[in-house]
Amino acid sequence: ANNLLLLCPSCCCRFEKNLQANTFIMDSKPRLEDLLLEISQNLIPALNNNESNESYIATTKAIRLLRNACGQGSHIQQQLVASETLKELINKTLPLALNGYKNKEYHDSAASCLKALAQFCVNTVAGNTNTRSVLWELLFTSGSFLSWINNVEKEHSDVVCMAIHTCTVDSKERREQLCGLQGAPLVATILESIDDTEDTEENDDTSAPLEAHHFLIDTLLKHGHLDTLFLSLSQMSARGELCKISVLKYIRRRVSPSEIPESDLLLSNTTALCTRFKLLAYLGREASFWKEEASYCHAAALALIIPLMSTLAMKENIRDILGERGVVESAVLLLGAMAQWQATVYEEKGLTSAFCVERDIIQFIGNVCYKNQQNQNMVFEHGGIPLILSRFSHDDNNPYIREWAITAVRNLTENNEKIQEFISSIESDPTGVANSADLHAMGMEVIVDKVSGKLKVKQNKQ
DSSP: OOOHHHHHHHHHHHHHHHHHOOOTTTTSSSSSHHHHHHIIIIIIIHHHHHHOHHHHHHHHHHHHHHHHGGOOOOHHHHHHTTTTTHHIIIIIHHEEEEHHHHHHHHHHHHHHHHHHHHHHHHHHTTOHHHHHHHHHHTTTTTTTTHHHTTTSOOOHHHHHHHHHHHTTTHHHHHHHHHHHHHHHHHHHHHHHHHHHHHHHHHOTSSSSOOHHHHHHHHHHTTTTTHHHHHHHHGGHHHHHHHHHHHHHHHHHHHHHHGGGOOOOHHHHHHHHEEEEEEEHHHTTTHHHHHHHHGGGGHHHHHEEEEHHHHHTSSHHHHHHHHHTTTHHHHHHHHHHHHSSOOOOOOHHHHHHTTTTTTHHHHHHHHHHTTHHOOOOHHHHHHHHHHHHHHHSOTTTTSSSSHHHHHHHHHHHHTTTTHHHHHHHHTTTTTHHHHHHHHHHHHHHEEEOOTTTTOEEEEOOOO
């Protein structure tokens, strides 16, 4: 094996000079076939038969040359596939290098080999749809992508993510596979790495950004795969629910209100977000939803998704969709239910529960009713006006709720004479006008506080 290793350096050296001189052609000496033959017949067997730092170093140098050769054109990429060199490196060298990476003796040399192999994979599929299919079959279908990312450091895994991103960026089928049941654990691992890095960056400005991780998640979201991903994550029990929270946190970090008109991360996933919000809003009507440890993932998800709905509601044509799909109704009913009990504020594993939720619901109602009479009337019909008027006071659990309530009332009354007249009539007979059928159906009634003279919503004891 040691004698075989001596064959490669001279071949590599001649090949490298060819590349540097930019004189590489298929008839040059040594030809590409010489290096491929050297790798398949000598280097790979030598590495398998006699694992050593020297064999890793020699293999790494050869892989780097192949990586650079890919820049010569698609014909080189195709030849790497046709010769099955790519297949051999992935099926034989990758597993061995991953094991060597765990071995203290070979860790550094195996790490260099793995990084070179990842870069080689990226270059093999760059600008070539044919080689992407081959690489996807070799690494995704076999589960090797997941093993690779799970067993290396985050900086290294970012190169692997770039290979995944390149394979999926122009293929709906592969993106759906990635968000499906087989790919969900891989996406979950990527999201967890992003979360860990975000937490680290708060305390360490020197941490390297995971750019390819972000590229990949952005691509999945911009093409509207959130619904499929949520369904797949639901099959992963507690880890899946935590990853749903990670997705929502990711969207909130990546999208600012000023970007909403151009943001595909939100707009492409409107249906999925509406469905998720309505489900969580229904569950959130029960006080136990916010108190029981078993539901803290759902409570945290709802607390994250409401501001996203508020951001969506800033786009004019989306407001009608939010009303038509029952999101506005769900928000009013949730606000009414929460008015019946004092929301418990607690933190579990860094996830916030009911803190600020009522304020965020009112903010959403204000945004979704801006210059939209359909939604204004929907809030009115479901008894939302008294609920909002009752929050014109300071609340430590909902900072600035009074200010958002004022904004909501302004947007609800704009060009809406029915709501204007309703609020005016409250001054003469507040409880008679405010106690709508919807409030009674929820077991609630509106009273006038004797001290402040303001409306308050309380549970009907009958």
